[in-house]
Amino acid sequence: MMDDLLEDFVAETREMLEAIEGELVAWEAQPTDRARLDHIFRFVHTVKGNCGFFDFPRLEALSHAAESALAEVRSDRRHPDSRLVSAILAIIDRITLIVGAIEAGKEMPEGDDEFLIAALEADAIDVGETVAMQAAQRVSQSTENAPAAPRSIRLPVELLDRVMSGVSDMVLARNDLARRLRDAGSDPTIDGPFDRLSGILADVREAITKMRMQRIEHLFNAIPRLVRDVSSQLDKQVMVDFSGGEVELDREMIEVIRDPVTHLIRNAIDHGIEKPSVRLAAGKREIGMLAISARQSGNRIMIVISDDGAGLDTAAIGKKAVSSSLISQAELDAMSHDAITSLIFEPGFSTADQVSEISGRGVGMDVVRANIEKIGGSIKVSSNPGEGTMFYLQIPLTLSIISALTVSVAGQRFAIPQSYVEEIAHGAAGWVDFAQAGDTDLVTFRGSRIPCLTLNNILGVNPRAAGSDQRLVLLKLGKDDLFAISVDKIHDQEDLVIKPLAPAVMQSGIYAGTTLLDDGSPVLMLDIPSIGAQHGLVSDARQRPAQSAPSEPEITDKPSRTLMLFTAFDGRERAIGMELVARIDQVPGEAFSFTGADGQVVIDDTILPVARIAGDMNDMSGEQIRVLRLSDSDCELALPVSELGETVAITDNLTPANSDTDIEGTALIGGKPVPVIDGYQLFARYGQSGVAPADRLVCRLPQDDPWASRMLAPLVAAAGYRIAQSHDNHADVTIAMADDLDLLSTALSGEIITIHNDPDRTGTNDNSIYRYDRSGLVSALRGVSAGLGKVRNAGGGS
Amino acid sequence: MTGLLVMVDIAGRRAAIPAAEVNSVIELEKVYPIPRAPDYVTGLSAMRSQSLTVVDCRKALGLQGESDAAERAPVVDIDGHLYALLVDAVDDVAEAQSEITAVAGGFGKNWQRVAHGMVETADGPALVIDVRCLIEGPPAVAA
Known part of the structure; x- marks a missing residue:
């Protein structure tokens, strides 16, 4: 893993060195040439940036020093005299030497970097000698430092394209041939070799495809280390969250976006995410969140890099843009919020007044945009003050x-x-x-x-x-x-x-x-x-980055519970609460295996315990069996059914079952009584990690309150509680309506959670919760169960 | 102008496409329609495992009717996309015998937009088509 990165680093640096070699000479001849200067500046900037991944203090010191000097030239604070040019060239030579040593896996070349760096100083006295010395060293070392034989080769992408298109043609030709062979009738002497050809072709095709494609993970892998190093340098705490690492894109594309993404991440940590004390003062978690996600959308890949930091300061950006004469004040006044934030991509723009080692001087942003646009992509930024910044990178997947x-x-x-x-x-x-x-x-x-x-x-x-x-x-x-x-x-x-x-x-x-x-x-x-x-089916795509918790769907007071009807293997109709049904699968009978009363089924490479309700299920081979996959968010069960029915919404309460504990109750559906399976009994019996109902905490709900039984009960059950029946004397927790004083007074034991109809009457610290504050209720229940769990465990031990 | 021209018939007129711009002339196999695409885009077809966008030249000019199904279609490459041009007929390759010239008064509203100019060939004059303009299709009708 690290070796890969190192190889990439060396190869990239070498390529860049080759590319700027000509520029160096041209710059030496004409030190005022701004374009050449920018090019060389980007090189040292990139080298410095890449050093962040690795522990190369010498490279970092050298490139940082060169960058600082060049930045002064760029901002016209310093004149590029021949002394400076010589000193920069000496540093680039040293970088070349060090990179060569890294590539060969040898000791770092000897030499005093301090001396080279000192030569950059504007008042350095005698550089001529240094440079002469360097030049001599270069000649003597370049002969002995012949690069080691490469372990990989670099191919032009066009060549891969040609090979790939050739293979695609071969597949088409094979398909054509296959059709003709079929028409001509079977001939074993031809079929055998033909099958072999097909197999080889499939392999080759797969290999060619892989040659070009790489999971974006390859890019992501290097980020945690970068984030760790950068944030610890800045005394910040940053957590990174990745998603979409499995998205594949062109290898070349990954290389092209590596630098821009690195720049954006450094910038996010340096300028976006605040110091922990500032964050706490602003009411945020002290750990900043940096989220990086990739998603394929048609023939484009969208990469979103978002932080929950301070956001972009449009006032400062505007002021800076005017003062550096990018735009006039009149233009600024006419600009929208988004247009102002986009100014950060303008060449020569920077808001960082202080030079920092991390993200440099804002050079990144114009380079980032240039690099992204070069490959036909686009970059956009959106920012909310105090909430964070999001960068949207769209890049094409040419292939x-x-x-x-x-x-x-x-x-x-x-x-x-x-x-x-x-x-x-x-x-x-x-x-x-x-x-x-x-x-x-x-x-x-x-x-x-x-x-x-x-x-x-x-x-x-x-x-x-x-x-x-x-x-x-x-x-x-x-x-x-x-x-x-x-x-x-x-x-x-x-x-x-x-x-x-x-x-x-x-x-x-x-x-x-x-x-x-x-x-x-x-x-x-x-x-x-x-x-x-x-078709108006997309809610605003811009997620608010500061929102750390996923928003709970609103509770609507719909007066029904949904049941799924099915026919068991005994031919009788039954129902089960839809909230338990995670999905419906169809599996071949062979996927089931039974030993005694226990059964298992293999679905999608996972083994699930089989819940058996009634009827004989042994004669299933050769058939496709419908399976309800039940989940209580803790473990999964497979419930094979003979036939699937429809889903029905019932509004009446179930009639409780008297004797059969497997049955939650009986529902009246279409005038017929249908037994409703008690899902929690199923999980207790068949679930592997489920908690047996006897051990579950008991929660008492307001009696005779339809809202409580329909809305609260599933919520409470999902939080791991058993709903107290009327004959239960004990309840670990009681949920009461605030205006139901009777129940409050009769609560015999345990915690009490009060539900208010008026949001203003809910306290912040006690267990009184607004009727529709679903997350508040869930966390109150969790709090109680966590507390009681400890008590219970301690009691069990004594 | 000197050079070879692929001579085609579009809407009954003789037109020419510089041969250098023509990738190949192919026999179109099945064309798959593209729902909701502009009218002048007939559909997609394939040539040697590459997709072709099939453009009806008569419609692309903004003329009524559609091109007679010629057996062969010239294929051009514009910005990396391959287009097969549906024309009434593909005649032959001819040599230009004159420079490309403008004609006083133009070539008519529809033709003017896609015309480089006129050129003389052994069989008489022909309009040299600017394929890049042609495949942009007729300008949207102003409401």
Whole structure:
């Protein structure tokens, strides 16, 4: 891992050295040439930046010194005389030597860096001698320091492209040949070698693909160390959070964005995140959060780097921009907030008045933007004062593999990026329900109504309403943006090579790219975020970075509980609370195994305990068995069913069951009594890590209060409590309505949580909570159980 | 101007595309429509594992009707995207016998936008097409 990075570092530095070699000579001839100066400045800046990853104090000191001197020249505080040029060249020579030694794994070359650095000083007296000495050293060492044989080679990407396109052609030719062979009839003497050819081709194709692709993790891996070092230098506390490390992109692309991302992270820690004392004073956690996420969206990758620091100071930015004559005061006055924040990307802009070792002098931002734009990407910044800053980097995947679901309408295929797909379902499934509100199609899925678009209407091909003859693809855009697209057919999930589309086609705003399937037919990839946005299904994409806790969905006072009906293997209908059903799977009968009363099933490479309700399940081989996957957020159970029913909302309370403890009660559905399985009993019996009900803390709820039994009970149960029945004398915790004094006085034991209808009457410290403060209630319950848990454990030990 | 021209028929007129700009002339196989794409974009097709955007030249000019299905279509590469041009017919490759010249009064509203100018060939004059302008399609109709 570290070796990889080191290799990258050496290779990159060498490449840059080669690139600026000419510039150095030109600069020497004409020290006032600003473009050359900038180029050399960027080189030493980058070397300094990269040293942050590694422990190379000498390189860092050298490059920092050169950078400081060049920065003075850039800001016209110093004239680039020949003495300075010589001193800079001497430092670059020394950097070359050290890098050479690192590459060869040898001892660092001897030499006094202090002397070189001192020579940079404006009042250094005699540099001529230094340089002469250096030059002599260079000649003598360059002969003995012949670079070691390379362990890897660098190839031009065009060559890889050519090989890749050649292999794709080979696949098409093979497919064509396969069709002809099929038509000609089977011939074993040809089939064998042909299969072998196909196998080899598949391998080669995979290898070629891998050659170019790299998980963005490769980039992420180096970040924690960087963050640690930078933040400890600055006495700040920073936590990094990554997501999307599995996103793959072009190796070359990763290299191109490595520097910009490094710059942005340094800047975020240096200028964004405040010192712990400042953060505490501002009411924030003392540890700053730095979140880095990557997401593939069509043929682009979006990287978001956000911090929850102080945000950008637009007043300071504006003032600085005017004083450095980037813009006039009049222009500034006319600018929007966003336009002002974007000034930080202007060349020659910097807000840091103090020179710091971490992010330098703001040189990064214009370089960052230049580098991103060079590869056809874009960078945007948004910032809220006091809440944080977010940088959005969009970069293209000129050639990228994306996992996609192929679907079709009206006989034509389209691809949907798998990353958006939550679930797929048959429109005719019992638990899917279509409805319309105005002209909008809705579909009821897992008990909630979500908007449903028909791909026909999106594309304008045979417009129609969503119906049960279609298939549904459930898509998730943001955290809460869920919608469905109905299609005629769902085909396959495959890895596709996405190519950009012609501008005229991109204009339509519903396609993100195109790809060729194995049979050579082109397929369009749908641009899901854009489609969602066009239909108003995307909430504001800008998440507020300061919001540390995920927002709880609002509790709506819907007067029902949703049950899922199913038929057990004894042929009788039963129901189970929908809140327990995590998903529905179909598994072959062979996946089940039973030993005595215990059963197990393998689903997606995990072994789940099987809950057995009734009826004989032994004769299942050769069949596809529907399985309800139940979860209590602690462990999972598989409940095989003979037949799936629909989901129903019930408004009446269950009639309690008298004797059967497996049954929570009986529900009246369509005039028929249906036993409702007690999910917690199931988990107690079959769950591997579930807590047996007897050990669970008991919570008493307000009696005869429909809101309490419908809304509170599931919440309390989910927090790990057993709901007190009327015959329970003891309750560990009692939840009471504030105006229900009777219950308050009859509470015999345990903690009391009071529910208020008026938010203003809730205290901050005691357990009185506003009716709709779901998170407050959950944390109060957790607090109680944590406290009692300790007591109980201590008591058990004595 | 000297150089080779690929001679095509568009909407019954003789037009020419500089041969240097033509990647190849192919027989179009199946064209897959692109729902909601501009009208002049007929669809996508494939050539040697590369996608082609198929453009109907008659519609791209803003003329009524659509191109007769010619057997062959010239393929051009604009900014890394491959376009197959649907024309009424692909004739032959001819040599330009004159410079590209303007004609007083222009070539007509629709043609003017996509024309480099006129050139003489052995078979008479032809309009030299600026393919980059052609594939941008007809200007949006102002409301």
